[in-house]
Amino acid sequence: MNRTELLLSLFDSSGFGLEVGPSYNPLLPKSKGYNVETVDYADAATLRRKYSANASQIEEVDYVSDGSSLLELIGQKERYDFVFASHVIEHVTDIVRFIQDCEALLKPTGVLVLAVPDKRFCFDTLRPVSTVGAALQAYIEKRTRHTPGMLFDHQLSICTKAGGIVWIEPTFDDVALVHEPKQAQDLFEISQKDTDYHDIHGWQFTPTYFRYFIKTLRALGYIKSGEVAFNKNDDIQLHLHEFYITLSKNAPTLDIADIDLLKKSEEELREIQLSRAPNPLESALKSKEQEISRLRDEFAKATDTQESKILTLQQHLRQSQLETQTLKASSSWKITAPLRFLRSVVR
Structure with a gap:
């Protein structure tokens, strides 16, 4: 309405x-x-x-x-x-x-x-x-x-x-x-x-x-x-x-x-924050997303002959994805959702 x-x-x-x-x-x-x-x-x-x-x-x-x-x-x-x-x-x-x-x-x-x-x-x-x-x-x-x-x-x-x-x-x-x-x-x-x-x-x-x-x-x-x-x-x-x-x-x-x-x-x-400074959760999530991107790049470059390296990369990738999902599911992340949206609009 x-x-x-x-x-x-x-x-x-x-x-x-x-x-x-x-x-x-x-x-x-x-x-x-x-x-x-x-x-x-x-x-x-x-x-x-x-x-x-x-x-x-x-x-x-x-x-x-x-x-x-x-x-x-x-x-x-x-x-x-x-x-x-x-x-x-x-x-x-x-x-x-x-x-x-x-x-x-x-x-x-x-x-x-x-x-x-x-x-x-x-x-x-x-x-x-x-x-x-x-x-x-x-x-x-x-x-x-x-x-x-x-x-x-x-x-x-x-x-x-x-x-x-x-x-x-x-x-x-x-x-x-x-x-x-x-x-x-x-x-x-x-x-x-x-x-x-x-x-x-x-x-x-x-x-x-x-x-x-x-x-x-x-x-x-x-x-x-x-x-x-x-x-x-x-x-x-x-x-x-x-x-x-x-x-x-x-x-x-x-x-x-x-x-x-x-x-x-x-x-x-x-609920009113002193500053729109990044939330610590945002920094942690950004780091994890960067790690996932790096692991995907390495995985794409790996050859079939590097089977052990591929398995290791897959394990690291799954772990990073799991940690990212946990961060996004946290109550702190949900509570700060409006502020992140507003920051994206203001900036």
């Missing part, structure tokens, strides 16, 4: 829904018959001016948000069958309130569908995951602006990889910082004096940590929704920089222990 097909497989899009922040790339365009309302940070005319190259894809905006409560903006509880938000939740200032607002706007059987960036494969890669405690702090503060400290961290740590802001290669090769520390300090000081909204990725997640994050907020009673569907893209897929989750107030409790989710989250972080 392509991205659109995959997302649409996570919920029933035939009902009445809300798409949050579609900008010039709606998943559910009204022009294609979807029964939706949209909310964005600006009206359609403003968006068309800003994204003039994609103006034809921008539809009328039903609600213009200033970042405050979605529920207060729309003003009607249990209105929608679904709410869809792609690359929105990482921008909100109060992630708990955002989910609570979506829950209030949804009918009892409604679902919240999210496409969320995987911090490991985008410009957030150098920042740590966002904790449940950090989300609760924003919630009790009723935060409507990102804090100066968050703006500082964003400005200080934002990076590119080979000039791109998203990627699929799981290494830190070619990663470069965008700003100097002084620029982060300037933003930090300015944000303490003005009231302007500064848009950043305020929240960073890996796929499994986000599952833990949602499960914990629900278990503690801050939100009502749990996971009913989850998808993490396979290695080497174009959209490896994001993952997808469907939440519902009717979801059963996620049957994975907290400690297992946290362990898996740490494992995900360790």
Whole structure:
């Protein structure tokens, strides 16, 4: 499935829904018959001016948000069958309130569908995951602006990889910082004096940590929704920089222990290699393949009168082939398969 097909497989899009922040790339365009309302940070005319190259894809905006409560903006509880938000939740200032607002706007059987960036494969890669405690702090503060400290961290740590802001290669090769520390300090000081909204990725997640994050907020009673569907893209897929989750107030409790989710989250972080340096297994395999090639050359040159030499070569050849097969069958070799493929593409 392509991205659109995959997302649409996570919920029933035939009902009445809300798409949050579609900008010039709606998943559910009204022009294609979807029964939706949209909310964005600006009206359609403003968006068309800003994204003039994609103006034809921008539809009328039903609600213009200033970042405050979605529920207060729309003003009607249990209105929608679904709410869809792609690359929105990482921008909100109060992630708990955002989910609570979506829950209030949804009918009892409604679902919240999210496409969320995987911090490991985008410009957030150098920042740590966002904790449940950090989300609760924003919630009790009723935060409507990102804090100066968050703006500082964003400005200080934002990076590119080979000039791109998203990627699929799981290494830190070619990663470069965008700003100097002084620029982060300037933003930090300015944000303490003005009231302007500064848009950043305020929240960073890996796929499994986000599952833990949602499960914990629900278990503690801050939100009502749990996971009913989850998808993490396979290695080497174009959209490896994001993952997808469907939440519902009717979801059963996620049957994975907290400690297992946290362990898996740490494992995900360790999947990113410092460098694309060759794996020791690759060097060993290359050596064996070279030995097999040499033995085959010698075997081809041997004559029928050199019967003992032929038998010896055959034995050595079989042994080398067996050792090569053992290397390729090892779990380490299988685990590093995506990285070898990506290296061949990048190089």
